[in-house]
Amino acid sequence: MSQQAVNGVSHRGRVLTLDSMNPNVKRVEYAVRGPIVQRAVQIEKELKEGAKKPFTEVIKANIGDAHAMGQKPITFFRQVLALCAYPALLEDSKFPEDAKQRARRILEACGGHSIGAYSASQGIECIRQDVARYIEKRDGGIPSNPDNIYLSTGASDAIVTILKLLVCGEGRDRTGVMISIPQYPLYSAALADLGAVQINYYLDEDNCWSLNITELRRALSAAREHCNPRVLCIINPGNPTGQVQSRQCIEDVIRFAKEEHLFLMADEVYQDNVYAEGCQFHSFKKVLFEMGPEYSNTVEMASFHSTSKCYMGECGFRGGYMEVINLDPEVKAQLIKLVSVRLCPPVPGQALLDLVVNPPQPDEPSYATFMKERTAVLSALAEKARLTEQIFNTVPGITCNPVQGAMYTFPRITLPQKAIDKAKELGLVPDMFYCMRLLDEEGICLVPGSGFGQREGTYHFRMTILPPTEKLKVVLQKIREFQLRFTQEFS
């Protein structure tokens, strides 16, 4: 008989308690919006209420949110979205013809010609076709089938969906998922939630966070003792580390995945954010197909992209897609069923994605402005990446790998033993202690490296390079000052 039925009038406990709730949920953490952010929000409240502090604002360098940090949206995109939201503006001569043409095409594909109607669960068909064409163009003509494209609510939604399909089994047979350390904590959160086994493979900090196959092999064989490894996740360009994998490395990973019979998940949301000399984005799909049919006909893979990063920075619209390769057709049918539960991805996000894959062409009126804005955003990021690495490396106690791509820096901090001891006293992980102090003293919100994973005994923080250049310089200066003070205090 259920406990519920037995419980009479004696003790009125709640139905939903820490004991009765799903234990997996208790293991879910998401550092990017975790305790440090809650503290930051608290401080902001205090500032608003007039509290006096050594700073007048909290700089939120914790989350990869470009617009929140002052990056301007791309005019063309916003014009088309405005036309889609309020089609009466199609009569307004202030909007360029190429924007109107795209808006009309998108509205035509929407139920009732409205972005307020549900779309098909897999996403609006003509947009999936546009995405496929974009991928083909990007990958030098390698065909992309629109049926293999699934539009999603940001990339996160698609990543979790694929993991749901992949995770199964009990005990020693439970699915193991390989993920880089450090990693973007959506992965660890999703794995905890699904009760999958997280298999950590360490990126090589001494070699610019590169990925070594020997390390993959080590992680895999150790994991085989206690679970069934089936998935290998890779984030390229990397988050939080910013490394851009070389083509050779990508080939090696694909070869490894084939040999070890692993499903590849390639998170490529930062594909336009590549800054370092000699670095180039190579899509996993492209490399896979260039390796020939032995690989391209067999390796199962999902690649992810989104409208939240790159030069668009439109996180709030929740646009994204995944492309699946070599998925079993019966599994695809289950995938359709799974995505249908959430009905459809937000239509404005789908519309935005269409513009990202179908931007103004050289012969169109909006082209010049579009290119100017795009170039400005990407070159500002490149400059800030360079500046960040340069300045951090002049600070004693901070070492910083080149920010080759993405939007973050993940420097290593050397903490005095006394600081580590103090942190333990307070029941805090040392880098959390460091970041909390930085927040309280300078009003700068970063995420401690422990939120992403790091080698035992090392400490890091993740900072975004998104604040405007002048503000970023101030932030870097303040961190330098703090680092010196902190080291002095605990020497």
Next chain:
Amino acid sequence: MWNVKQLEYGALARRANQIKDELRQGVRKPYKEVIDVFQGDLHRAGMKPLTFVRQVLTACVYPPLINSSNLPLDVRQRAQEELGRCVGESGYYNQTSQIKLYCQFCNVQDIHSTEMRFAHCNILNVLVNREASPRTGVLIPVPCHNKTVLSITQLGAVAVPYYLSEEQGWALQVEELQRALESAKGVCNPVALYVINPGNPAGYVQSQKSVLEVIRFAWEKRLFLLVDELYQDCVYGENCEFVSYKRAVSEMGPPFSGTVELASFHSVSKGFSGECGLRAGYVELVNLDPAVMKYINTLFSKDACSPVLGQIALDLMTDPPKPGDPSYLLYKQVGPENCTLVYVKKVHEVVNSLPGFSCPPIEGGLFAFPRLHLTPKAIQKAKELGLQPDTFYCTRLLEEGGVFTGPGWEYGQKEGTYHIRYNTSRALFKELLRRLSSFHMTFMKDFS
């Protein structure tokens, strides 16, 4: 019963799209376009978006429009306010998943704005203990919209059906809840009771008395209440009134008001706005354990946020134009009219006048769920084709009548009964009724 593996899921939808394509290519059919009333998608069915909402959204998306004299003053002011709450011109993630709601009963701390389905999934995720034995059970009404069943079974929980009483206008009877609970003994551990009010697909609106009975039952049997109130703005039955579970719990006073655990869901997808494509809604949590709330907050935080345009639309829904505002008259004229209409009576009348069809009064919600009394001949033909009898009917209705509806089996129904579901949006109802009547008479004749 909700045998999801049985039959191809979505086959009808695929065929409907095919037919739409064929029509576009000029293929001749007995109709010029497909009337798509399958989903609760008002815009798809022809309802126009609310001007005020779209004007504010467009100014938020493209802020130069805030200075445009072509937009009414209140629109421009609201857009400015909304953008003021967004840092960085609405392209950004919201700082928290909480939004400000203008509602005297709301405790702002316990509201999460998010895509409706994510909200459902997150709350269910917390309730369903995958490691428990016996498995977690959730009581669900029959009929019920099919996504909910999927989201429950997908989490590894057991859906425990309780049957709404078709003879009593789809009333929810406590005795039936009791029976369902009994049936779960030895099968699973029921922890939650899922209620849809107003109903979907069955168009009932629970009376105050019924709401109180359900709350009392949930309290006695220690069940977490999950209440889907998406259609709260769509109430038209005579002497019908929407009673929110939150309000009812509060007005019941102690011990209920302090102990009944409740999650109420609402969204911008239905009601006056019908903005399903924007994917926004909220869940309000009442009387939850603060320790558990901490984990719920983490779950919501990793979902990034609800799409920002949807959040803005949600805010506008809860704080619409007031008398005196420039946009008020137009809003008032069109808004409620989208929902509370006398034509629903007409739908009910026409359907009941057709032999082989019967339907209780449609009191609220967005759908009609009439019962089909199919002849043995029709049922036999369906079996031969390997189809559920109501799917067979809907397939023929689509092919011959150009009307896309949903077969009752997808929502659950008593064994041996058949239904169809279609949305009762105003836009095309006359044409819908004409085609339905014409097709139905032919069909009944063919299989008499």
